[in-house]
Amino acid sequence: MTAQKCESTVQSTPISINALTSEELQQAGIQGADALAREVPGLSQRYASPGLTEFEARGLASNGGASPTVGFYLDEVPLSPPALSQSGKVVIDPNLYDVNRIEVLRGPQGTLYGSGSMGGTIKIVTNQPQLNTFEGSAQVTGSYTEGGHGNGAGNVMLNIPLGDVFALRVVAGDAYRSGWINEVVLNPFPLFDWNKQTILSAPVQSVIPDVNSMRLYGGRVSLLFKPNDDLSVTAMAFTQTLEMGGYDLFDSPPGTPYENHYEGFPLTEPINDKSEVFALTVVANLQFAQLTSATSYFERVAEQVQDASESIYLSNGGPAGPPFVPIPYYEWDPSHQISQEIRLASTGNGPLQWVAGGFYSLLTSAWNEQSSNPTIGAYNPDDVYFQSNNPYHLKQWALFADGTYKITDAWKLAVGARYYSYDSNIGEKEWGYDGLTPTEPATFKVTEQSNRGGNPRVNLSYEPTSDLNTYVTAARGFRPGGANIYFPPYSEPPHCLPGTPIQFGPDSVWNYEVGEKARLFDNWLQINSDFYYINWKGVQQSVLLLCGYEANVNAGNGHSYGPEVEVNAKLSPNWSVSANGTYTDARITSPTALYKSLIFAGPGLSYCGGATNCTTPILNVPRTGAGLTLIYTTPIGPDYKFIARLADTFVGPSTDEAYFFGLSLPSYNLVNTRFTLAHDPWSANFFVDNLANKIAIVSANNTSFQFNIPEVIRYSTVQPRTFGMQLNYKF
DSSP: OOTTSSOOOTTTSSSOEEEEEHHHHHHHTOOSHHHHTTTSTTEEEEEEETTEEEEEETTBOOSSSSSOSEEEEETTEEOOOOSSSTTTTOBOOOOOTTEEEEEEEESOOTTTTOTTOSSEEEEEEEOOOOTTOOEEEEEEEEEEETTSOEEEEEEEEEEEEETTTEEEEEEEEEEEEOOOOEEEEESSOOTTOOSHHHHHHSOEEEEEOOTTOEEEEEEEEEEEEEEETTEEEEEEEEEEEEEESSOSEEEESOSSTTTEEEESSOOOOOEEEEEEEEEEEEEEEOSSEEEEEEEEEEEEEEEEEEEOHHHHHHHTTGGGSSOOOOOEEEEEEEEEEEEEEEEEEEOSSSSEEEEEEEEEEEEEEEEEEEEEOGGGTTTOTTOEEEEEEEEEEEEEEEEEEEEEEESSSSEEEEEEEEEEEEEEEEEEEEESTTSSBSSOOSSOEEEEEEEEEEEEEEEEEEEEETTEEEEEEEEEEEEOOEEOOOOOOOOSSOOSOTTOOSEEOOEEEEEEEEEEEEEETTTTEEEEEEEEEEEEESOEEEEEOTTSOEEEEEOEEEEEEEEEEEEEEEOSSSEEEEEEEEEOEEEEEEEOHHHHHHHTOSTTOOTTTTOTTOOEEOTTOOSEEEEEEEEEEEEETTTEEEEEEEEEEEEOOEEEEESEEEEEEOOEEEEEEEEEEEETTEEEEEEEESTTOOOOEEEOOOOTTSOOOTTOEEEEEOOOOEEEEEEEEEO
């Protein structure tokens, strides 16, 4: 494990951490980032589709603000997402083939990883090129989704030695997933009467089946230069393209749950998301310390289209406004980031182990939206309903140091600190029928935001034996602030409230935690548990305004606390079981007057019953979560091994928003099973995912891409029952 910037193991590291090896990933069938949250306690997600996953940890949701709360790394590369796009704060979904392990650190990682990691950090560690070794592997997967069609994927890896000091590693993959959600076109569309009976009785003009199909393809190339044992230079290039016919969303109230997305016109809603990463990592042994230089460039371009006919028509007064006509709504979000980290880590076995370094990054992104139709010429000379251009710049730098001193053979004290500085600015142009001006402004409105500060941490651990590690820790994390777009001065109705801030400040957390890691009965039983309390200051939270816009505000102060427990037991030479459970109480305990006025602005809303000291839940945080996995392993003859795996994941209820605040999302269970027959150098897996064919509602805030309206709520869901076969071969 390297998540602490030095080599260690999960059990010997006195923090809350998980590390899933390549073998565990394959056995669990984890092939994308969305499945990761269901394997790691304390980790949750907002999800719209593969490639569009927003991670949360320990109740620190990132639905508000301009930065994530969980850091995401590919080796040494920080993959900061576009700051203000509607896909905002979501991570890319890299192909997990030929990955060595995935490390998940819970709790603030502000000392070593800085901003955007105040809830935790996820680090994907890939397999590196190997000198003097020719090897390869291949994987083929075929499956079928109920309600959809066939799916297929193929991956290949080659490690090629190039003389004695060079090695090349190439990984490529291509995956296709069929859709299962139908776009149902109604004519006439029942505007202003969105209920199940009306929808089901409306005339169906056409049905476009399985609109949410997906294709993900790309590759990774790594070149290693290692002239001696004291120096290695690795260059890496990564590219990936995600193409989707539409999100994994169905409408509420649904006609047939799971399958239908209703529209007034047969407009397609494709998504295209392309990412490229270039990195250069130099590791040099300086005898007294190891020097690491990590340089990277990350580029991402996301494009999407949605049918905004209903939201434009209804948010503009219905019959009194522009006509109900087809209105495609476009978004184009280019972004790129350069980053540089240089650090020194101590070597040797002395009582003091330390790491120190510096970090710099520059993120540039743009959020562009456009919708128009020639029928509104009488309302706008350029036929534009709404168009915006929002360039965004975020510059960060930091200095950090972290050291661990071995007081005795059992006691260790770790102290660290990070000094950070960031400057951000956003330019704003918006125009059209629903914009600030009818035509494009000549200049940008510019809003700036900056902050400086420190992130300390203190950790005291007691490890009397190699089978028991206990610790207490206190650590701080932070997230940069940012700016909102400008809200038009609507007067009919006056729901873009005066005083809604155009910018919001940073938020920060202090985490206080006690934990233990124990191995019992000759390592047949392993129990890792912790209890944390997080004090959250200046919570960044999104608010969906009744004029259809979305704002980010500092909603007040809050907390998140709860236990996390993981148990792994070997019941017999053949049977093993693992279980985990979490409870999370995450809420805003001292909401600001502005935040209360915004979320209670809707008719009939009284989430707190009118109490002046009310608390509100942090959005998108399941209150409870649990997982149970049963594994049976047995040899078949002298050369074959059979593995059966049954896993059940429970995700508790949560709260979301979709036009109105306080939308309750129900709990759900997902059951997966896999049967593996292995015989070196090959293995065959038969699997069934979502065995019970559960209709799981993951999140609901997916209409803010357009203007929000009360008539439509789009729920994101998971893939129906899917069964298939996977073949793996190594040489």
